[in-house]
Amino acid sequence: MKERNPEQSLKKSGHKAKENRTDKDEKHPEVPARVRPDTLVVLTTDQRPLFPGLTVPISFGKPGAPEIIRSIVEDDGGYCAVVLVTGDHTGGGPGEKLATMGSLFQIRQVVPLGQDTVQVLGQSLVRCELVRKISAEGLPQRWRVRYHDDLSTTTPDLRAYMMAIASEVKQVININSHFKEQINMIINDLNYDVPGLTLDMLANILSSDRRVLQRLLEAVDIAERAKEVLLLAKQELEVARLQQSINEQITEKVTRQQREFFLREQLRVIKQELGMDADAPATEAESLEERLAAIALPQEVRTVVNLELQKLSTLTAQSPEFNVARSYLELVADLPWGVFSEDRTSIKRARAILNKAHYGLDDVKNAILELMSTIIRRGRVAGSIVCLVGPPGVGKTSIGHSVAEALGRKFYRFSVGGMRDEAEIKGHRRTYIGAMPGKLIQALRRVEVANPVIMLDEIDKLGTSQQGDPASALLEVLDPEQNSKFVDHYLDVPFDISNVLFIATANSLDTIPQPLLDRMEVIRLSGYLQQEKLEIAKRYLVGKQLGELGFEQGDVRFTRSALLAMIDSYAREAGVRGLEKLIRKTLRKVSLRQAELDRDLLPVTVDKDDLAAYLGPPTFSTEELYNQQVPGVALGLAYTSMGGSTLYIEATSIETGSASFRYTGQLGDVMKESADIAYTYVRSLLAGSGNDFLNTRAVHLHVPAGATPKDGPSAGITMALALYSLAVGKPIRRALAMTGELTLTGKVLPIGGLREKIIGARRVKIKHLIFPKGNRLDFDELPSYVTKGLDAHFADYFSDVLAYAYPPKASGR
Numbered sequence: 102m103k104e105r106n107p108e109q110s111l112k113k114s115g116h117k118a119k120e121n122r123t124d125k126d127e128k129h130p131e132v133p134a135r136v137r138p139d140t141l142v143v144l145t146t147d148q149r150p151l152f153p154g155l156t157v158p159i160s161f162g163k164p165g166a167p168e169i170i171r172s173i174v175e176d177d178g179g180y181c182a183v184v185l186v187t188g189d190h191t192g193g194g195p196g197e198k199l200a201t202m203g204s205l206f207q208i209r210q211v212v213p214l215g216q217d218t219v220q221v222l223g224q225s226l227v228r229c230e231l232v233r234k235i236s237a238e239g240l241p242q243r244w245r246v247r248y249h250d251d252l253s254t255t256t257p258d259l260r261a262y263m264m265a266i267a268s269e270v271k272q273v274i275n276i277n278s279h280f281k282e283q284i285n286m287i288i289n290d291l292n293y294d295v296p297g298l299t300l301d302m303l304a305n306i307l308s309s310d311r312r313v314l315q316r317l318l319e320a321v322d323i324a325e326r327a328k329e330v331l332l333l334a335k336q337e338l339e340v341a342r343l344q345q346s347i348n349e350q351i352t353e354k355v356t357r358q359q360r361e362f363f364l365r366e367q368l369r370v371i372k373q374e375l376g377m378d379a380d381a382p383a384t385e386a387e388s389l390e391e392r393l394a395a396i397a398l399p400q401e402v403r404t405v406v407n408l409e410l411q412k413l414s415t416l417t418a419q420s421p422e423f424n425v426a427r428s429y430l431e432l433v434a435d436l437p438w439g440v441f442s443e444d445r446t447s448i449k450r451a452r453a454i455l456n457k458a459h460y461g462l463d464d465v466k467n468a469i470l471e472l473m474s475t476i477i478r479r480g481r482v483a484g485s486i487v488c489l490v491g492p493p494g495v496g497k498t499s500i501g502h503s504v505a506e507a508l509g510r511k512f513y514r515f516s517v518g519g520m521r522d523e524a525e526i527k528g529h530r531r532t533y534i535g536a537m538p539g540k541l542i543q544a545l546r547r548v549e550v551a552n553p554v555i556m557l558d559e560i561d562k563l564g565t566s567q568q569g570d571p572a573s574a575l576l577e578v579l580d581p582e583q584n585s586k587f588v589d590h591y592l593d594v595p596f597d598i599s600n601v602l603f604i605a606t607a608n609s610l611d612t613i614p615q616p617l618l619d620r621m622e623v624i625r626l627s628g629y630l631q632q633e634k635l636e637i638a639k640r641y642l643v644g645k646q647l648g649e650l651g652f653e654q655g656d657v658r659f660t661r662s663a664l665l666a667m668i669d670s671y672a673r674e675a676g677v678r679g680l681e682k683l684i685r686k687t688l689r690k691v692s693l694r695q696a697e698l699d700r701d702l703l704p705v706t707v708d709k710d711d712l713a714a715y716l717g718p719p720t721f722s723t724e725e726l727y728n729q730q731v732p733g734v735a736l737g738l739a740y741t742s743m744g745g746s747t748l749y750i751e752a753t754s755i756e757t758g759s760a761s762f763r764y765t766g767q768l769g770d771v772m773k774e775s776a777d778i779a780y781t782y783v784r785s786l787l788a789g790s791g792n793d794f795l796n797t798r799a800v801h802l803h804v805p806a807g808a809t810p811k812d813g814p815s816a817g818i819t820m821a822l823a824l825y826s827l828a829v830g831k832p833i834r835r836a837l838a839m840t841g842e843l844t845l846t847g848k849v850l851p852i853g854g855l856r857e858k859i860i861g862a863r864r865v866k867i868k869h870l871i872f873p874k875g876n877r878l879d880f881d882e883l884p885s886y887v888t889k890g891l892d893a894h895f896a897d898y899f900s901d902v903l904a905y906a907y908p909p910k911a912s913g914r
Contacts, residue, residue: 141182142241149311150185150318151204152301155225162218169241179208202319205229249321251297262327269334273341297323300330386414392434402594437551446477451507458503461633468624486579488605491626494676497606505554513544518559526574528591538591552600561607572614579620627856628675634668642681650688662709670719687715730832737819738840740854745861752823754798766804769812779821794828815852817843833906839871847899851875
């Protein structure tokens with residue numbers, strides 16, 4: 102059942118109900134004992150409890166409702182009990198959980214509303230308590246009840262409570278006029294002789310929770326009931342005050358908006374009178390305000406933008422600050438606040454894209470796919486900063502393009518090589534003339550999404566100057582703990598760049614500051630083998646250059662021998678950029694010859710024997726400098742920014758009667774120390790066998806090419822073997838190369854760049870190699886196509902190096 106506003110319902114019920122009521126009925130209902138049945142049919146309500154002393158309409162809608170109401174009127178004289186349903190089940194059956202206290206209700210008028218719904222008008226008379234259920238299962242429910250009358254004794258404490266209640270209710274009336282007439286009637290006619298009835302009438306108009314009101318109905322003691330009503334009245338007052346505050350705020354905002362609307366309309370009319378375009382935005386500030394209003398800016402940014410808009414609206418176009426403020430607001434409007442592209446989640450598709458664009462590099466592809474799988478699983482890239490390290494031309498930039506394509510993200514690249522000004526990363530202050538945001542904010546402005554793939558190219562070539570250290574500025578950019586609140590000096594508000602996937606590229610890690618390197622996950626790209634270069638040329642480079650130079654596919658064909666000769670004699674670098682240039686140069690020669698002869702020469706086949714005509718003499722010859730084996734010469738393996746290569750070390754001596762040692766070849770400090778260690782160790786080793794060769798000679802150690810700087814400890818065993826070979830007068834076995842750091846006790850320590858050095862050896866067809874024993878696991882993890890056909894030996898001490906450099910069959914020479 103649902104209760105309705107008494108005044109509204111009585112208006113709909115007709116005048117008959119009004120005529121049957123008296124003041125005595127409404128204010129002092131008296132129910133003679135003879136009309137208080139011992140048992141009553143129970144009607145339920147799930148809205149709020151019904152307090153005594155009220156004449157109200159109640160809707161009763163359940164299956165069989167008209168029959169139940171009719172039986173109450175005919176069999177019980179219209180008397181029933183109205184009780185609150187306290188549980189969640191309100192279906193009207195025996196499963197309802199009923200409150201124990203309700204009200205005796207007398208039905209005076211019945212109005213049918215539908216098949217199973219009726220509205221009854223009646224009066225609540227007195228509290229009644231459900232004692233025991235006496236009806237069988239089903240409806241209607243009949244209970245034995247006990248009545249509770251209010252005692253009319255008025256004490257000073259009770260009178261004080263009633264006056265306090267009246268004061269609180271009057272304050273509610275002053276704030277909220279809802280039910281004002283009813284409350285005034287109760288307060289003005291407050292009768293301290295019947296406080297229970299007054300408290301019940303006040304409780305009926307409170308907006309408290311139904312469970313709270315039920316406890317109030319169950320308060321038989323009037324003093325306790327007065328305390329509860331006073332507490333609820335105070336709560337009602339607080340709610341009314343809060344509602345008043347909210348209404349005042351809303352009214353003030355609406356009034357301000359109306360005022361601005363009228364002022365804008367007046368401005369529009371004035372413009373029309375002046376012959377100006379009234380439909381166009383009044384100022385550039387209005388135009389920018391419209392753009393910015395449609396963007397979901399963070400609150401901190403919105404505050405700054407509003408201040409800038411206010412300043413812009415007060416400036417004239419001739420003011421120097423006008424363009425500064427306008428440019429700033431345009432930047433804010435152009436940035437992708439909360440705009441993201443949807444990531445693609447297919448690893449199979451990503452692998453296909455990487456395989457299509459790159460040949461080989463299986464270990465690199467697997468590392469990239471592992472990174473992408475974690476990004477897809479987490480749904481974010483925070484903490485994923487990749488640094489691709491390798492020689493030029495091995496495909497670092499193209500891998501970045503492939504990662505962006507595989508993830509379905511936009512790609513942007515800018516080079517930080519040679520960058521010396523911190524402001525290029527973090528922007529300039531707007532107070533400077535010609536101030537601009539940093540490269541990062543500019544990139545986000547161009548790609549128009551907040552989660553692109555941004556490549557920081559040549560990160561190992563960052564510089565420093567009096568304008569600051571760009572590497573230090575990059576620390577905030579690449580730190581996942583900070584870049585969610587990245588602040589560009591020009592923008593001067595936080596922008597979240599934690600969703601950007603940063604990919605850095607470098608040729609070497611040596612020049613990257615350690616704090617910056619710690620924030621990145623390094624993936625190494627080694628140089629290509631001859632066979633890999635051949636496949637890349639056939640699959641990608643030739644077709645690409647044919648298209649760029651205007652040839653059709655098949656117009657010019659390169660034989661396998663021609664490509665191999667190009668790789669071996671003209672393009673020995675680790676990457677394929679030089680090889681691509683050679684293919685382009687050959688095609689240009691073909692195009693020039695065709696233009697000079699003024700006739701079609703196509704198709705043309707380029708063979709090995711034609712390369713000299715197209716490219717000139719070979720750039721490289723074999724790196725084996727000596728056709729004959731010479732004592733004092735050893736071949737080492739080196740790692741450079743261009744990849745792996747071979748490096749000869751020469752030693753010679755002059756009889757002087759005393760020992761001396763010098764070295765040349767642009768050696769770095771570490772390599773000089775390695776040379777001194779090798780000389781000391783070999784002298785010690787020879788002294789133990791009675792050989793005093795080095796004690797009476799001036800020894801000179803040289804590392805070609807003399808104009809190229811060299812450094813690092815990995816040439817230690819090569820230097821020592823060259824000196825040993827010189828001292829014993831025996832050449833080292835043919836086609837042998839080595840690498841390893843040597844200690845003063847002859848221990849061979851592991852080195853880095855193993856794969857690159859192997860590729861450098863294979864490039865010049867060196868198959869016999871000596872590595873430190875500590876690098877055996879690194880060697881075993883290399884792909885089989887890299888190590889196939891190599892005769893690798895692993896040395897723990899220098900004696901192991903000598904055992905392989907001078908095999909038993911050669912010891913008699």
